[in-house]
Amino acid sequence: KNEVEQSPQNLTAQEGEFITINCSYSVGISALHWLQQHPGGGIVSLFMLSSGKKKHGRLIATINIQEKHSSLHITASHPRDSAVYICAVRSGTYKYIFGTGTRLKVLA
Amino acid sequence: NAGVTQTPKFRVLKTGQSMTLLCAQDMNHEYMYWYRQDPGMGLRLIHYSVGEGTTAKGEVPDGYNVSRLKKQNFLLGLESAAPSQTSVYFCASSYFRQGVLYSYEQYFGPGTRLTVT
Numbered sequence: 001k002n003e004v005e006q007s008p009q010n011l012t013a014q015e016g017e018f019i020t021i022n023c024s025y026s027v028g029i030s031a032l033h034w035l036q037q038h039p040g041g042g043i044v045s046l047f048m049l050s051s052g053k054k055k056h057g058r059l060i061a062t063i064n065i066q067e068k069h070s071s072l073h074i075t076a077s078h079p080r081d082s083a084v085y086i087c088a089v090r091s092g093t094y095k096y097i098f099g100t101g102t103r104l105k106v107l108a
Numbered sequence: 109n110a111g112v113t114q115t116p117k118f119r120v121l122k123t124g125q126s127m128t129l130l131c132a133q134d135m136n137h138e139y140m141y142w143y144r145q146d147p148g149m150g151l152r153l154i155h156y157s158v159g160e161g162t163t164a165k166g167e168v169p170d171g172y173n174v175s176r177l178k179k180q181n182f183l184l185g186l187e188s189a190a191p192s193q194t195s196v197y198f199c200a201s202s203y204f205r206q207g208v209l210y211s212y213e214q215y216f217g218p219g220t221r222l223t224v225t
Contacts, residue, residue: 042219043219044216096151
């Protein structure tokens with residue numbers, strides 16, 4: 001069993017839909033990251049969380065440390081949101097464990 | 109600022125050939141990492157460095173060597189390439205300040221797609 005599990009693996013949505021991507025982990029962590037990998041391959045950091053909730057534009061990330069679970073929400077989805085979303089946890093000073101990613105496609 | 113850059117972007121090697129991937133960052137970050145990304149798997153750490161002149165093994169170090177002679181550069185070497193090393197390689201960097209959570213945010217390079225035939 002992977003230490004970081006994401007669901008769903010693939011997701012297709014219509015433009016404007018509310019999207020939720022989930023991440024569960026089984027190790028102790030000091031922070032959780034949400035990353036976006038563009039179709040061209042580049043990876044950018046969206047959020048880094050250690051507790052609670054963060055919002056940036058149409059993106060919202062939440063984390064529940066007790067339940068070892070995080071969610072990434074996209075409101076009013078748009079085709080430009082199509083990408084792979086990766087959850088990563090930091091379990092030590094240097095150690096990051098990455099999920100396998102959720103491939104999102106938003107149709108116009 | 110260019111951020112994190114990687115050279116080359118693409119490469120095809122024959123089994124047994126050697127090559128070096130270069131990662132450079134202009135953000136004065138202490139920490140640098142090399143990852144590989146394979147289909148159906150999350151990014152896996154090959155080697156990392158916490159400062160100039162220091163390197164350490166990650167999760168999948170076999171077949172790779174690294175060097176960090178200058179703070180801004182982190183080199184990944186393949187001495188004798190194997191088909192199992194066909195992958196996309198990402199370099200990342202972050203800075204560190206004791207007690208500052210956001211200092212661990214990683215900045216990624218654009219990736220190098222390597223094929224070993």
